[in-house]
Amino acid sequence: MLTNRRFLLRRRPQGEPVPDDFELVSEALPVLDEGQFLVRNHYASLDPAMRGWMDDLDSYMPPIPLDAAVRASTIGVVEESRAEGFAKGQWVMGLNALEDYSVCAAGGFTQPIDPGLVPSVTNYLSLFGAVGMTAYFGLFDVCEPKPGDTVLVTGAAGAVGSIVGQLAKLHGCHVIGIAGGEAKCARLTQRYKFDAAIDYRGKDEAALTAAIAAAAPGGVDVIFENVGGIILDAGLMNLNMHARVGLCGLISEYNSTERVGARNLWRLIVKRASIRGLLVADYVARFGEGAAQMGQWAAQGKIVVDEHVDEGLENTYAAFMRLFSGSNQGKMILKIA
Ligand SMILES: NC(=O)c1ccc[n+]([C@@H]2O[C@H](COP(=O)([O-])OP(=O)(O)OC[C@H]3O[C@@H](n4cnc5c(N)ncnc54)[C@H](OP(=O)(O)O)[C@@H]3O)[C@@H](O)[C@H]2O)c1
Incomplete structure (x- = not known):
């Protein structure tokens, strides 16, 4: 039975x-x-x-x-x-x-x-599920990157982040990823074609802030945020004028019993920047559009998953x-x- x-x-x-x-x-x-x-x-x-x-x-x-x-x-x-x-x-x-x-x-x-x-x-x-659609609509609809923008992706070697970075590159952006460990950082630049990678492990907020500044001396126009905590705080310290922060996830806080992040929101005021939460479920009616575009890029070898x-x-x-x-x-x- x-x-x-x-x-x-x-x-x-x-x-x-x-x-x-x-x-x-x-x-x-x-x-x-x-x-x-x-x-x-x-x-x-x-x-x-x-x-x-x-x-x-x-x-x-x-x-x-x-x-x-x-x-x-x-x-x-x-x-x-x-x-x-x-x-x-x-x-x-x-x-x-x-x-x-x-x-x-x-x-x-x-x-x-x-x-x-x-x-x-x-x-x-x-690629054709919630993960791919989160990356696609989260980046293009919520973060509104322009060619030439500097885009910072956190949780960059993960399912959503790795696709976001590749899409931002296809869009003509300068893309920096933050991930844990040397191997993942190598994967960001070699496999996913990010311009630069930052290993967050062993770095406090000040070191992260400095590492982002070194990778993006002209500042950051878009943050695609998957992690939160001190990684988000460090990103906020590097915003450009009118930057957009797409808040996709806060994985560093999901298991924590106390909230540690988002202490640098004052930077949004200084830079007249915006922060917007995104939920992939809002885009279900447009999944066909996103999947068709992703399918085309994947078939052309422009995105790997x-x-x-x-x-x-x-x-x-x-x-x-x-x-x-x-x-x-x-x-x-x-x-x-
Ligand atoms: N808003 C939405 O509609 C939506 C939809 C899908 C996903 N999301 C969010 O997107 C994010 C990524 O999801 P995913 O499915 O693509 O998972 P994933 O990135 O493939 O896997 C999670 C990764 O997060 C990193 N991580 C875990 N704990 C961390 C910590 N304390 N500090 C820093 N990094 C940590 C790890 O990478 P490292 O080895 O680099 O640390 C891990 O591999 C999550 O926050 C998720 O909730 C949101």
Whole structure:
């Protein structure tokens, strides 16, 4: 008999998640109601945002309920269907959970995808998924870079950051990335073609501020912020007049119990600069446009995308925690089937 392994949130993490915050259980497969279909999840996206969904906070999405499977974007194949438009064998993608099988409803977030359109079906979780669309709309719509601008990308070697940097280069910008460690910095300049890379590890705010100033002597016109904390503070000290800060993420703060960053907001006044939060969900209606453009650039070899695939639901905790240790080399994906 088929069973459904599910990675449950058992208690809300206090600071950094620990294994006991979760439990992998085996349950019987649910029986479908009319209008529902069952998806065999093949891959799940592991995203920093999932850490926020584990907290009991008023956010853009409700918290993951305790004892529910951890919410995640997945791609998989319809195993059984009682819903019109979803036939057995059809590839789909949607906001489901870290589990072998998810029950979905017609008219919900889970929609058909065509693996024939992309080099690897996992690209639906990277370049053509939320990550790629965050980079595309976050950079062009929120940060409004102009050719010749100096763009600073933090969390630059990660899934979103590596794409942002490449897009900014394609747009004719001077691009500086901040990442952790020599190897990641080498990847920024060699593989993703950033103009300069700064290793933040071992640097305090003053050293970071100086390193950014050295890499951008003319100042920074755009910050694409993925990290927050002292990295954001150092970036703010280097803003040019009318600079734009696109606030995409604050990963350095997701596991911290005290807020450490954004002490230099006064620089926005001095430089008449703006800071704007961005949420990729706002661009869903325009994903087709973004994906078409990204597909063209990828086919022309102008963008490369890296995916870090770990295997097995039993390894979910370790794979998820890579996002916070920085041991992921590209978009973090869990192979489930
Ligand atoms: N607003 C939106 O709609 C939206 C959508 C998608 C993602 N995001 C945000 O975008 C950011 C990047 O997400 P991603 O999916 O591309 O993940 P990712 O960058 O592939 O992985 C996370 C990376 O963050 C870095 N990091 C972790 N803890 C850090 C710390 N304390 N200080 C500095 N760097 C740290 C690590 O790189 P190093 O090795 O370089 O430290 C790690 O590899 C996150 O903040 C995420 O929440 C926002």
